[in-house]
Amino acid sequence: MNGVAHKYGNHVDTDVIIPARYLNTSDPAELAKHCMEDIDAEFVRRVRAGDIIVAGHNFGCGSSREHAPIAIKACGVSCVIANGFARIFYRNSINTGLPILVCPDAVEATESGDQLEVDLSSGTVRNVTRSRTFTAQPFPEFMLEIVKAGGLLEFTRSRLAQSA
DSSP: OEEEEEEOOSOOBHHHHSOGGGTTOOOHHHHHTTTTTTTOTTHHHHOOTTOEEEEOTTBTBSSOOTHHHHHHHHTTOOEEEESOBOHHHHHHHHHHTOOEEEOHHHHHTOOTTOEEEEETTTTEEEETTTTEEEEOOOOOHHHHHHHHHTSHHHHHHHHHHHHO
16 A cells, blocks of 8 residues: 555544544545544545555544544545554454554654555555655454455455355
8 A cells, every 4th residue: 555644643532533523424435524624624635545644652542433443444544554552443443444553663754745655464664755664563364354355344244255
């Protein structure tokens, strides 16, 4: 995956990823229209398919809502790279098929607007703008299969169809 970095700080909580006032829908397209608006009102105008969110510690903290990774994925973000994730956001991301990587060195060396290339299988993050390469711990194969399938629901449907 290749995209432009959108960088944020520490403790970006689910209430700013998708504000509670929009939780009356679970429609991904509708959620995408409001992604990050309380922390960055211009995000949805700037983000393009394939772009990557880069953030500090504890990304996705706060309320446990699957709406947050759904909104991020639906607005075209291909991956989130952070120093660390809140546990429930991490799990919700896998369940909804949003790729995430923990890679503090890449976070430190990346600025908004940098062009990034990410290989989930190897955990490689390449900052093309700064000619630097970093290695995150890749997902275990079974988790990578869930993400590649588009989330746990699609993965399960696929497995059931194969066994039928």
